[in-house]
Amino acid sequence: QVQLQESGPGLVKPSETLSLTCNVSGVSVTNDTYYWSWIRQPPGRGLEWIGYIYYTETTGSNPSLKSRVTISLDTSKNHFSLKLTSVTAADTAVYYCARFPAGSRWFFDLWGRGTSVTVSS
Amino acid sequence: QSALTQPASVSGSPGQSITISCTGTSGDIGTFKLVSWYQFHPGAGPKLIIYEVNKRPSGVSDRFSASKSGNTASLTISGLQAEDEADYFCCSYAGFATVIFGGGTKVTVL
Numbered sequence: 001q002v003q004l005q006e007s008g009p010g011l012v013k014p015s016e017t018l019s020l021t022c023n024v025s026g027v028s029v030t031n032d033t034y035y036w037s038w039i040r041q042p043p044g045r046g047l048e049w050i051g052y053i054y055y056t057e058t059t060g061s062n063p064s065l066k067s068r069v070t071i072s073l074d075t076s077k078n079h080f081s082l083k084l085t086s087v088t089a090a091d092t093a094v095y096y097c098a099r100f101p102a103g104s105r106w107f108f109d110l111w112g113r114g115t116s117v118t119v120s121s
Numbered sequence: 122q123s124a125l126t127q128p129a130s131v132s133g134s135p136g137q138s139i140t141i142s143c144t145g146t147s148g149d150i151g152t153f154k155l156v157s158w159y160q161f162h163p164g165a166g167p168k169l170i171i172y173e174v175n176k177r178p179s180g181v182s183d184r185f186s187a188s189k190s191g192n193t194a195s196l197t198i199s200g201l202q203a204e205d206e207a208d209y210f211c212c213s214y215a216g217f218a219t220v221i222f223g224g225g226t227k228v229t230v231l
Contacts, residue, residue, distance in 0.1 A: 046224035107157035107172035
């Protein structure tokens with residue numbers, strides 16, 4: 001059974017870097033069938049796509065976040081990670097990891113349960 | 122990129138049908154047949170219920186159907202059941218390897 005599970009600190013101070021990991025089980029992150037992605041939902045608001053990574057380490061991200069986002073793969077641990085720099089209160093959200101099929105299909109067929117991150121001093 | 126526009130809430134009685142709209146632009150929904158819909162139940166991981174405008178993943182009830190016309194996509198839930206009470210989000214490919222989501226719609230079963 002394929003599962004995704006987010007992990008990371010629930011509280012980050014303003015101006016610091018938010019770091020989250022998505023642990024993947026049941027499929028290898030090097031599987032060329034899938035891309036791996038991060039999505040977030042600020043409190044009371046809609047979803048915001050953050051970015052993706054492919055096993056080739058090709059990445060893409062939301063233009064509004066691009067300068068602050070780094071997504072990376074760790075094949076030895078079968079997980080992928082998100083780093084978001086210079087966080088502010090506006091980055092407070094539930095963060096989800098998800099996968100989408102390769103081949104320009106652009107839908108997220110599997111999600112983690114999400115992890116809540118609060119930016120506050 | 123602005124978020125896709127969804128109604129904040131939609132409600133219906135058990136057995137009824139409801140429709141959730143999702144309005145975008147010619148740069149996303151209007152151009153690409155890559156609209157998807159997700160169901161969010163509290164405490165559970167989000168679930169894909171529609172992809173590529175109107176396709177249902179295996180295991181998703183056929184009470185869920187969807188379509189698009191112009192810049193607007195729609196999700197219809199037929200034979201509304203208590204278990205359908207959840208938040209629903211639409212999503213569209215927006216070109217240049219990006220996607221955009223809607224603001225979400227809370228479905229209440231009366």
